[in-house]
Amino acid sequence: MAIIPESISGNDSTRPLRQLLVEFFERSGIPNRFRWNGMDPIVRDRALERAKGLHLGISDNELERYLTVGLVIAVTAFGHTPRDVQVEIALYTFFCTMADDSVMSHEMLREFVPRIFRGEPQLHPILAELLKELSILRQYFTPYSSNIITTNTMDFFSAEMFLRDEGGSDSGSANSTEYVDYIRWKTGIGEAYAAFIWPCSMFPQTKTYIQAIPDAIQFICLCNDLLSYYKEAQAGETDNYVSHRTAGGQSPMDTLEEMVNRLVVLDGRIKAILGEGAEKAAWESFASGPSGKPQSANKA
Template sequence: MPEVLGSIRQSITGFLQRCGLQYKNVPLDETWYSECCQEATKRGHPMDAILPYMSVGVAITSNAYGHLTDRPTKMWICLFTVVCTCMDDTMTSGTDLVHVYRFNERFANCQPHEHPVMHALDGIIREVACHYPAPVSNFIVTSGLNYVSSLLLDHETKDMRISPQAPSYPDYSRMLSGIPYAYAYCIFPSTLPLQEYVQCMLDLVIVINHTNDILSYYKEEIQGDSANYLSLVAASRGLTKQSALRELVEKTVQAHHSILEFLRPRPEAYDAYVAFFNGYFKFHTQGRYKLEEIM
């Protein structure tokens, strides 16, 4: 295990250096935390279920989306994150899963949900058009709905053998589960024309998903998680997890620098992305991913 941890540390350190990031523990914004709790309570969200995940939503909005000036939009991102994280942690097995299976149909038909977390997510997704114009709002909605489907996909495939004949499957699964399109479109102010940044959308998706995969890998490895993205990649391509991690670092660094090159002549989009990327890393230092244990 010490060798494995050393390899993980080396990969993460290399990733940070090549992206110009420096590890620094950032405290949670307690004022923003209080505001978000008050807003969730005011909306009637099920606080008993979602409160344990409030810090995740607060951390991502105060760090990765702190550059956005529209406070209601940041609140939306926070609550969306909180509810989705809650679902991922608490609704992927047992009787709650029945409600997840019914979510998209009930959402499409404007039918009430029998579970308070599902009800909260429904309202949050419907609200997105208040914060972003079409087609951006459309992409965010479909990303949210795909996330719900990804929970079902994980359930349906939990005993599935990963085939080396389908090496792209882990990427397909991750595109759904990471909600990357929603988080990518949210980087940019709603007033910024789509054409300023849309051509680098796939690279943004790579950066969002795989920065998380890289920085959460240590936590998942010590917890014995064998169903994460890197484990699936390793299984599908006959690699060790450490080799898969090194390749993923390379892919993510390249995507990051491609984004910077494309956005450089577009200062508003460039500044938004740089602020997001630096903040997205800070989000990963706030306890949930246990990076302080190896940095």
């Protein structure tokens, strides 16, 4: 299957994880829907022109590396949306990925939300451009979706600063699983990316898809964590969703199997909620791409 990373396709030690991923893809039907026709040059060129016209204080190599993350997400997961929407999603992801990857200081990030409410300039041009992008996105989504894109972006910054400043809360208990999920839904920006699935030019009424958003949030974050776990484990990273869920005593494979089961149930319920029509088709197109935000340019 082309969508299974090559790095986990032939190693005995990773065979259980590979089999688990195969099971997920087969049970969800993703291989039957997945299509990759390469990068859309029009979306790429428009996004690159916009990004290079900004004064972000980063090198051209950094700009192109981080923008590639946004472009891959926009073109693969949101290829069903108009090109102008894909460009904005690529730029939004570009800005958020740089914030998530510590391109700027913690103090600059910590001040992002407070300065919005105080009406003060942001401390880094990337953050200033992200704020402008949140305003631009309002042209492409319903008022409700536009609002949750903005509030979820602020949730992301708030949760990230809590984790960086205080190290998060103790998740080493079987009773802390709800907290692990709670904080992950915020750091994963799942609500914003769920809203991106249904732009207002295609879906002018929020009520036609809003009931699917709670499950879509979870699917986006869990799918990203499932697909990124192998690389994180190989790198010795322990600050991830699976590790926090296993802190209560569950094994990593048991946790991953539970995630697969949850994802299959979520996908089925979302499709049942949306019924037969354009809303469901948009979801299926999205879910066949890399559902969720990469945590850094190095992990993309």
